[in-house]
Amino acid sequence: MARKVRVRFAPSPTGALHIGGVRTALYNYLFARQHGGDMLLRIEDTDSTRFVPGAEEYILEALDWLGIGIDEGLRWENGKIAQVGNHGPYRQSERREIYHQYVDQLIQSNHAYYAFDTPEQLDAKRAEIPNFQYDARTRMQMDNSLVIGIEEAKRRIAAGEKYVVRFLIEPNEDITVHDLIRGDVTINSSILDDKVLYKSADDLPTYHLANIVDDHLMEVSHVIRGEEWLPSAPLHVLLYRAFGWTDTMPEFAHLPLLLKPDGNGKLSKRDGDRLGFPVFPLEFHNQKDGSVSSGYRESGYFPEAVINFLALLGWHNSTDQEMFSMDELIQQFSLDRVSKSGAKFDYEKGKWFNHQYLQLKSNEELATIFMPILQFHLSPATCPLPPATCNLLPKVIGLVKDRVNFVPELWEQANFFFVAPTEYDEKSLAKRWKEDSPRHMTELLAVLEGIDENDWTTPAGKTAEEGVLNTVVMNWIAEHEYGVGIVMNAFRICLVGAARGPHIWNITDILGKDETLRRVCQALSVLK
RNA sequence: GGUGCUAUCGUCUAGUGGCCUAGGACAACGGCCUCUCACGCCGUAAACCCCGGUUCGACUCCGGGUAGCACUACCA
Numbered sequence: 385m386a387r388k389v390r391v392r393f394a395p396s397p398t399g400a401l402h403i404g405g406v407r408t409a410l411y412n413y414l415f416a417r418q419h420g421g422d423m424l425l426r427i428e429d430t431d432s433t434r435f436v437p438g439a440e441e442y443i444l445e446a447l448d449w450l451g452i453g454i455d456e457g458l459r460w461e462n463g464k465i466a467q468v469g470n471h472g473p474y475r476q477s478e479r480r481e482i483y484h485q486y487v488d489q490l491i492q493s494n495h496a497y498y499a500f501d502t503p504e505q506l507d508a509k510r511a512e513i514p515n516f517q518y519d520a521r522t523r524m525q526m527d528n529s530l531v532i533g534i535e536e537a538k539r540r541i542a543a544g545e546k547y548v549v550r551f552l553i554e555p556n557e558d559i560t561v562h563d564l565i566r567g568d569v570t571i572n573s574s575i576l577d578d579k580v581l582y583k584s585a586d587d588l589p590t591y592h593l594a595n596i597v598d599d600h601l602m603e604v605s606h607v608i609r610g611e612e613w614l615p616s617a618p619l620h621v622l623l624y625r626a627f628g629w630t631d632t633m634p635e636f637a638h639l640p641l642l643l644k645p646d647g648n649g650k651l652s653k654r655d656g657d658r659l660g661f662p663v664f665p666l667e668f669h670n671q672k673d674g675s676v677s678s679g680y681r682e683s684g685y686f687p688e689a690v691i692n693f694l695a696l697l698g699w700h701n702s703t704d705q706e707m708f709s710m711d712e713l714i715q716q717f718s719l720d721r722v723s724k725s726g727a728k729f730d731y732e733k734g735k736w737f738n739h740q741y742l743q744l745k746s747n748e749e750l751a752t753i754f755m756p757i758l759q760f761h762l763s764p765a766t767c768p769l770p771p772a773t774c775n776l777l778p779k780v781i782g783l784v785k786d787r788v789n790f791v792p793e794l795w796e797q798a799n800f801f802f803v804a805p806t807e808y809d810e811k812s813l814a815k816r817w818k819e820d821s822p823r824h825m826t827e828l829l830a831v832l833e834g835i836d837e838n839d840w841t842t843p844a845g846k847t848a849e850e851g852v853l854n855t856v857v858m859n860w861i862a863e864h865e866y867g868v869g870i871v872m873n874a875f876r877i878c879l880v881g882a883a884r885g886p887h888i889w890n891i892t893d894i895l896g897k898d899e900t901l902r903r904v905c906q907a908l909s910v911l912k
Numbered sequence: 913g914g915u916g917c918u919a920u921c922g923u924c925u926a927g928u929g930g931c932c933u934a935g936g937a938c939a940a941c942g943g944c945c946u947c948u949c950a951c952g953c954c955g956u957a958a959a960c961c962c963c964g965g966u967u968c969g970a971c972u973c974c975g976g977g978u979a980g981c982a983c984u985a986c987c988a
Contacts, residue, residue: 396988431987503986515913517984548986566917575915575984583986591988615916615983638917641981645923648980696937700925704936723918723925726981730923733938743951787950797950816948872947884949 387632389421390605392457393447394595396428397439400668400677401446403729404610404642404651407694411639412608413452414695414717424602425457427475430594432586437671441465446665450687451710456602471602476594483589486597486627487549487582495626496581498537499528499550517577520555541584549582551592551623559618564606564637564719571618579619592616596623599634607634608719611726614638637719640698641726651729653677661731665690684790686745689738697727707740739789747778753791754781761795762802773802776894783886783894797885801894804903805881808911812883816873822908824871825878829904831860832897840897848889878907 393409395401401409416423425444429435440458448460456469473479490496499518501509505527510516523530528550529537541547557573581593589597599607617636624633642651645659656663656678667679680690692708700723701716708716742750754777762773784797808817835856842851861871873883879891879900892900 394988398988428988434987499986501986506986515984517914546986550986563917569916571915577984580986585986590986595988610982611917612982612988618916640918643981650981696924698924702926704926706937725918727925728923730938733924736938739951784950786952812948867947869947874947876948880948882949883947886948886950888947 387605388603389416389419390424390603391416391421391608392424392426392599392602392604393454394426394428394598395443396431396434397436397443398431398434399436399439399670400653400664400666400679401443402651402653403663403665403680403694406446406450406452406665406690407642407697408608408610408639409447409452410450410691410694411699411717411719411722414713415606415608415719416455417714418717421605422455423453424469424471424604425454425459425474426598426602427458427477428591428594429475429477430588430591432477432588438669442666442668449681450665450691452691476598477588479594479598480587482601483582483594483597487589487593490551490581490626491549493626494552496549496551497529498534498541498547499526499578499580500537500540500545500547501527502546518550519553519577520574523550523552523578547584548580550578551581551619551626553578553619553622559621561617561621561636563614563617564635565722566614566638566724569614569617571615573618573622576619576622592619592623596620596627596629600624600627600629600632603632604634606637608637608639611638611641637722640723642697643726643728645729645731655729659731661734684792685734685738686741689734689741692741693734693737697729698723735789742788742791743786747782747785750781750785750791750794751777754794757792757795758802761799776801780894783890800880800885801891804899804906805879807881808877808907809882812877812881813911816870816883817877817911818870818874820866820870821874822912824866824874825904825908827864828857828860828871828875829901829908831856832901832904835897837897841893842889848887848893851889851893853889853892875904877911878904 391412393412395405395409413423415421425447427440427443429440441460441464444454444458444460444465447454453459454468456471457467457474459466459468467474487496491498501518506518516522518526525531530552532540537547553573553576555574558570559573560568560570562568579592580590582589588594598604617638621633624630643649644651644655651663653663662678662680662683662685664677664679665681667682668677669675670677681687688709691710691713692706695708695713695717696706699717699721701718701721751774755774758773758777780798780801781794784794787797788794832853835852839852842848842853848854857871858868861868872888876883876885876888876891879888879895885891895903
């Protein structure tokens, strides 16, 4: 009896969604799709003090941008949050009554107890006793219902005293968790402390309780989450046992962590700032601390590239294939091909992926994306680009796209098509602008002037070398025994302002006769 | 400190006892192409953490070290 696959991604709205979280979401999504199951999204906002406004919207929008679809729970629809499914609500802060019931169940079955020790008292205890832990060895010295009795505890609660509910863990029991990626992991219950399950201060459970209750109620079949949860997995197993839900306990898979590109440790927001790359899918303006974090979307990444890059950070299909569409990933993804060790985040590889996907896009599609960027550079004011410029765009992009990784970089590669150079690159001049260059250019001007306007543009279907311009200019060069390189490079500097860019006749094609001549004259007047 | 997880080129990884003289990709370097800069193509350099054991044979299995990471909150 195969259970329907239901997985969940359950982020906390404490800030922007970290790229590691994105990968966790992606693996969950791939697994769900592959098995024809459901992908749920639940918000774990049980820490009221850490809530960041806008984080929820951010997470949902980011997943939507990346194409990680949500079948149930909270999702992004038409620019706002929508809730779907009949296991809701899907925000833990809206499930208080549900948790009350299960906390009571645990109290009544003696799997949990009330504790009144304040955070300050606990801190004092920890300062006083090295390695202090609230557990079987110490709980009878503490201020809880095990010591004072349940009646007295209830009296104090009724009197308004703050309390928590702790899980009572029996010591000296080996607990084995089967992990789909790592196999059996066994730990002894004595190292676990009596975890706080519920805090009356904000009338909310902690992660551990809420997580188990929700996964059970939402009929989650597989828990795929980060490795940081592995140490508490045995606690979760104990919780399933205490509730009597072992029959339907989900299977676990703990994913390796994403590590810093340099040095050691988990990848963090600070690494992105320090090394200059985004750690978040979308740009995020944190309303709580005022910080701004850069995002992959705003940096010019395609969602497909981010997905492909992330998918391969910890998973591999054992072939040499590198490029995977979402559909291919869904088809081929497998938890037992997920690596066990953490992966250092290699930003350079991410750029390469984006380069690949950019080459796959049509010039027209890229033109659409590039249009606003071009407009910004050309005329930051509102006036629309002239239609002639717009029509030219796909052709220009076709000439330069193979040399960029990101759409915004198109400007640096193609700016001279739209704006005549006013300055000339020092290095290029030093290397390519010779003593004879002014004379060459003056003569070239005359040669070009003699070419009929109708012969100017390379005919469709011909290569740049097959046009009239090439024939005429090459003949002229040969006739005077000028060096091809020396003339062409000087010419290029006149048109581009530097020794770079596509084939020269591709440039003259787009510039047209008038503009080409104008630029040579201009250069001649500036460069002596 | 305790507990757990992990360990192949700089990085992501392939490798499930003989196909390994350890494969691919990114990055690096060199060459080709060429009017330039790129792209592209070709090539070079680059790794099995250490010590034992099992075995005819170990990158692969076992044990022990070591190292890295995670967890050790009324955070998730």
